[in-house]
Amino acid sequence: MIEMNHRLRRLYNEPNREDIIYFLETSQKDELNALYSFADQIRKQYVGDAVHLRAIIEFSNYCRCGCLYCGINRANTRVQRYRISREEIVSIAADAYKSGYRTVVLQSGEDPTYSIDDYIYIIRKIKKLGDIAITLACGEKEEEEYFYFYSAGADRYLLKHETSDPILYDRLNPGMSLENRIKCLKTLKRIGYQTGSGIMIGLPGQTIESIADDILFFLEMDIDMIGCGPFIPHPDTPLKDSPVGSEELTYRVLAINRIVTRNTLLPATTALSTINEHEGRKLALMRGANVVMPNVTPLKYRQLYEIYPNKKRIEVSSTDMIRDLETQFHQIGRYISHSPGDRYQEDPYIANGHC
Numbered sequence: 001m002i003e004m005n006h007r008l009r010r011l012y013n014e015p016n017r018e019d020i021i022y023f024l025e026t027s028q029k030d031e032l033n034a035l036y037s038f039a040d041q042i043r044k045q046y047v048g049d050a051v052h053l054r055a056i057i058e059f060s061n062y063c064r065c066g067c068l069y070c071g072i073n074r075a076n077t078r079v080q081r082y083r084i085s086r087e088e089i090v091s092i093a094a095d096a097y098k099s100g101y102r103t104v105v106l107q108s109g110e111d112p113t114y115s116i117d118d119y120i121y122i123i124r125k126i127k128k129l130g131d132i133a134i135t136l137a138c139g140e141k142e143e144e145e146y147f148y149f150y151s152a153g154a155d156r157y158l159l160k161h162e163t164s165d166p167i168l169y170d171r172l173n174p175g176m177s178l179e180n181r182i183k184c185l186k187t188l189k190r191i192g193y194q195t196g197s198g199i200m201i202g203l204p205g206q207t208i209e210s211i212a213d214d215i216l217f218f219l220e221m222d223i224d225m226i227g228c229g230p231f232i233p234h235p236d237t238p239l240k241d242s243p244v245g246s247e248e249l250t251y252r253v254l255a256i257n258r259i260v261t262r263n264t265l266l267p268a269t270t271a272l273s274t275i276n277e278h279e280g281r282k283l284a285l286m287r288g289a290n291v292v293m294p295n296v297t298p299l300k301y302r303q304l305y306e307i308y309p310n311k312k313r314i315e316v317s318s319t320d321m322i323r324d325l326e327t328q329f330h331q332i333g334r335y336i337s338h339s340p341g342d343r344y345q346e347d348p349y350i351a352n353g354h355c
């Protein structure tokens with residue numbers, strides 16, 4: 001126990017590869033419980049009890065890329081493709097805002113059909129709705145495009161790197177390069193975006209050591225939002241016969257991310273709720289997470305945006321969804337934040353009425 005406490009303290013004070021690997025691998029139940037409980041304490045201390053909601057709008061499932069793990073990759077001819085018009089995107093965002101969401105995430109495959117002017121139009125219209133943040137998740141772009149979107153009002157950009165192992169990255173993402181991915185992340189940070197990245201846990205060929213490197217990568221890059229979900233094989237991809245990523249390993253990564261990065265935005269990912277429908281979100285929130293990302297894409301499109309199969313679908317109105325989440329959060333002593341939920345905000349200690 002003394003050795004474990006020493007390791008946990010060292011993980012917090014001087015994050016290092018050896019301790020990260022240790023907690024990713026340990027088979028001791030009491031060590032795991034201590035890790036989760038420490039992550040929950042750090043979460044409370046640094047980001048408080050608020051849960052930030054992000055309304056996801058999946059506006060196009062066209063993609064020019066061929067990532068082997070992704071159900072909407074360009075080679076999958078079984079997908080019915082769609083694009084949502086810019087007016088409809090704004091209207092979906094307006095409905096989300098009316099329901100109480102203060103962040104929308106505009107997500108798509110890499111679809112060059114939308115012009116810079118389309119993005120600027122959409123971003124400006126949404127920003128006019130009120131106090132609302134916009135996260136873009138539309139893949140790799142030129143620096144100039146990132147700059148125009150930011151100037152128009154986009155606040156955040158989500159670009160997962162999936163693995164920092166360059167050989168694995170090349171194998172899983174033909175025609176793409178980890179180098180360019182990292183270059184894009186650096187550009188986004190330099191421009192001023194709150195920048196998100198993330199990985200999949202359990203990718204075929206991934207090692208525990210490479211996951212430890214991913215965690216150190218988030219830290220070194222000072223990534224603001226870190227999304228980590230289990231790999232779920234899609235039947236229409238070359239990885240269809242690979243096993244599902246470990247739920248428990250995903251919680252360990254989440255907890256370690258919280259301990260080493262302290263105040264980042266960590267979602268309880270939809271993929272976790274997909275493999276553990278009843279407990280996935282709750283357990284993630286109790287092990288370091290402080291963000292939930294409900295999908296508000298109209299159902300007729302949502303069912304066609306299948307990066308992985310059986311994605312958890314909530315088929316209720318946005319308002320009912322928020323009410324339901326409020327009840328779930330309340331049961332574990334948490335509440336919905338009514339701000340856009342930036343990484344750096346008011347001191348949670350003061351915000352919770354402690355002074």
Ligand code: SF4
Pocket residue numbers: 063064065066067070071072073074108109110139307
């Ligand atoms: S993971 Fe993203 S970039 Fe890769 S094929 Fe899927 S949508 Fe396209």
